[in-house]
Amino acid sequence: MVCYDFEFNGEKLSDYGFVIGGVDSNGRTWSGGDVTFNSVKPPNLDRFNYYSYSYEQPLSCTFSVVNIDCSHQDVNDMLVTQAKQSALMRWLMREDGYHWFNFIKDGFNDIYYKVYFISEPMYNGDDVIGFNLTITTDSPYAYSDEKVVTATIDTDNDLVIYNDSDQIGYIMPYCEITPRGTGYLELNNGCSNVNFERVFDEVGNSVGTTIDGRFQHLYGIIGDYTDYTVKSVSKFNNVVNGLKITLDESNDFYSGIHGDNFNFVFPRMMTTYDERASIIGIGEDSAVSECDIYLKYRLVKRVVV
Numbered sequence: 001m002v003c004y005d006f007e008f009n010g011e012k013l014s015d016y017g018f019v020i021g022g023v024d025s026n027g028r029t030w031s032g033g034d035v036t037f038n039s040v041k042p043p044n045l046d047r048f049n050y051y052s053y054s055y056e057q058p059l060s061c062t063f064s065v066v067n068i069d070c071s072h073q074d075v076n077d078m079l080v081t082q083a084k085q086s087a088l089m090r091w092l093m094r095e096d097g098y099h100w101f102n103f104i105k106d107g108f109n110d111i112y113y114k115v116y117f118i119s120e121p122m123y124n125g126d127d128v129i130g131f132n133l134t135i136t137t138d139s140p141y142a143y144s145d146e147k148v149v150t151a152t153i154d155t156d157n158d159l160v161i162y163n164d165s166d167q168i169g170y171i172m173p174y175c176e177i178t179p180r181g182t183g184y185l186e187l188n189n190g191c192s193n194v195n196f197e198r199v200f201d202e203v204g205n206s207v208g209t210t211i212d213g214r215f216q217h218l219y220g221i222i223g224d225y226t227d228y229t230v231k232s233v234s235k236f237n238n239v240v241n242g243l244k245i246t247l248d249e250s251n252d253f254y255s256g257i258h259g260d261n262f263n264f265v266f267p268r269m270m271t272t273y274d275e276r277a278s279i280i281g282i283g284e285d286s287a288v289s290e291c292d293i294y295l296k297y298r299l300v301k302r303v304v305v
Helices: 082-092
Strands: 005-008 018-020 029-031 035-040 049-055 060-067 099-104 111-124 127-137 142-144 147-154 158-162 169-171 174-179 183-192 196-200 206-211 214-216 220-223 229-239 245-248 253-255 269-271 277-282 290-297
Touching (some): 082 127, 147 158, 147 277, 174 229, 183 269, 269 277, 277 290
Antiparallel strands (some): 005 099, 029 060, 035 049, 111 127, 111 142, 147 290, 158 277, 169 269, 174 290, 183 229, 196 206, 206 214
């Protein structure tokens, strides 16, 4: 399916009077994201043993943009005026780091990249008729749209999140915890093999999931999953009833709790090859038996558009 438009930092290419230049999937050139497997050959053996892997380069993609209203029957329709060039470059050629980007295409509207742009003008004689654009991402993969989950958990009910990340391991969400009690709070972080099924709309966009037969648009449910595998434990001493604790591991930030009262094990959403439900529950040694949780995160997606 042809893709004509994209969104970058909250604005669309079509808002600036441009369109992706009539290219289909063969017109976008992707590179990067390759995996290097590291193996070692033991002495006196012919086979190699795997011990790790690493990504060498982030993803990058090159495509062209032209005037949205050009008929291609008259070359003058293709010319890009000084004013349009200036507006486009001011929007795309930012010098303040990576920003969110997604191609606007049915079935892929929830796939995002964090990118910066490089631009090269296309000429007809002395006149600019469009631009070849290259986006370079901050990672070797894409991300989902932003997910938000809010829940109240207690000693009998855990937060269960369907984690369909394409990267095995863990996600570091932005997290807010509001205890409904005072004293010691202990949160278990783990994963489990829970029955789930993704739900899509008629054009292939994800709209949520069912977990154990219950539909959840925001991907999280409350239930008793005491048989899950605990991977780590977050411990908070001397929490205060109603006083919010904010945790943001990816930015090395926390507030609402003194450092002496926190073991610096941040809540994580974990997944393995066999366990695709991330679970957060209150530990059995916790004096505080109930708390509110707010999570904000993006899933890793190994997808190109």
